[in-house]
Amino acid sequence: MVLFSLVMGKLRQFFRLAAQRQRQGHRSVLVQVAQAAFLLLVRQHGPMFYQMAGFWRKSIPLRDMMAHLNAREYSRRVASLNPSMYRMQSENKLSEKALLTLLGFPVPRFVGHFHAMHGRAASGEPLRTPQDLVAMIKQEDLRRLCFKPLEECGGEGFTPVDVVFDGGVCHFRGLGETETVTVDEFIGRWTEPLGAVIEEYFEQHPVLSALNPSSVNTCRIWVARSENQPAQTLFGYLRIGRGGSTIDNRDGGGLAAPVDSETGVLDSAVDSVETREIYQQHPDHGAAIKNVQLPYWAEAKALSEACLAAFPRLRFAGLDIAIGAEGPVIIEMNVSPAREGATFVDIPSGRVIPR
Incomplete structure (x- = not known):
């Protein structure tokens, strides 16, 4: 029924x-x-x-x-390109961050892995208690942080906070919010059993911020490589958050604006759900979207291609790339990006994903 x-x-x-x-x-x-x-x-x-x-x-x-590949075909194609035993390199944010950092890729600054039993800061100090976290914040003079579950998708659990000291006591305040909580209260509410990856909040380029300032608006760039061939960009689109939202993806109601692969110029955005409403301007605050020129687009593509090549045995991925004043950085790599992404740019997935 x-x-x-x-x-x-x-x-x-x-x-x-x-x-x-x-x-x-x-x-x-x-x-x-x-x-x-x-x-x-x-x-x-x-x-x-x-x-x-x-x-x-x-x-x-x-x-x-x-x-366009159907759901079953897409899953099989991805499985043939990315063997399951190698996917965990990227599906765990801590191991992914470690590999990217080791190889010198530009990424948001890693602060530490908070966990009650085996948490560790980037400095090597323990990061297991709220007191450890406050000590690290003071030592590194941190002002804005991001907390991420080690294994998640769709932005679930992503929590950016401002660091606020009130009467000498460290508090966190969610971006765009007025209420503050103590670090003890914040940690008490964090229920992820694997703890949290903590990064310094990435400040995006003014062009990207103008599209929606409350979220870091990232390029989703599909890249793939045939056997013994260099990686190539298949297509890309910019994910734009809704007004007041701190995440930019479709699970948070975000928009998707196709990017011209040659020029880096944006087309009109779609709402990335069944309604497929089309927006030349942001529906919440009127910021122009269509014909906006993305900065560092060529560098973002090259970075995505190099990133895929760094992961052994993986031949297909969707890279989430943020762009700052000094260039692009890797937010994360998705070894099975949502197949619907190909529909946002009107490129049939079956024609571009290699076998």
């Missing part, structure tokens, strides 16, 4: 969106239904994937719709 209700709800949403697109001058409801049914039967693309990918646009030919 629950499954039936879920299916019916999705169908009602599909028809509501199809009617809306028809009113906007796109494909008729009848054509959308026929195409969605065909793709479901032949390619196992669900009707909501049809809407999210914007297949209702008359400019998208059926051959391009067919060329």
Whole structure:
């Protein structure tokens, strides 16, 4: 009964969106239904994937719709490119950070790994108690930090804070918030069993900050390499947070703006969900998006390609790259980036991901 209700709800949403697109001058409801049914039967693309990918646009030919990998095909393709035993190099943020730092890649400054039993600061000092953390903050004169779970996706658990001293007592205040909590209270609320990776907050380039100042807006760059060949950039898009949000990804309601691979110029952004609303300006505060020139785009691509090559046996990834005043840095690498990313840039995934 629950499954039936879920299916019916999705169908009602599909028809509501199809009617809306028809009113906007796109494909008729009848054509959308026929195409969605065909793709479901032949390619196992669900009707909501049809809407999210914007297949209702008359400019998208059926051959391009067919060329997108379905969920099962994508999983198999990724598994063939990235053997499971090697994925943990990147899926654990501490090991990923260690390898990138060891090889001299630009990354946000690593402060330490907080854990009640075996936490350790970058300086080598213990980082196991709130007192250890406060001592490190004072010693390093830290003012803004990020706490991340060791293993997470979609920005879950990401917590940026400002360091505030009140009467000599160290407090944390969430970015954009007014309430402060003591370090003891903050640590008491942190429930991740593996502890937290702590980094210094990365200050993004003014061009990126203008798009949305509350979030570090990162480029998601898909890179891949064929056997015994150098890595190449497949495509990229800029993830832009919503007003007041500290994360930029789709799980946080973020936007996705395709980047011209040659020039680094942004196209209009989409909301990266089934509604696929299109925005030339930010919907929350009006900042221009379309035609904005990203700084250091060529360097961001080169950095992404070099990063993939640094991980043994991995041949495909989506790099999250932040851009600062002095150039790009690697936020993290995703060995199985969301397949929907290819739809944001209208590039069929089956044509660009190597076998």
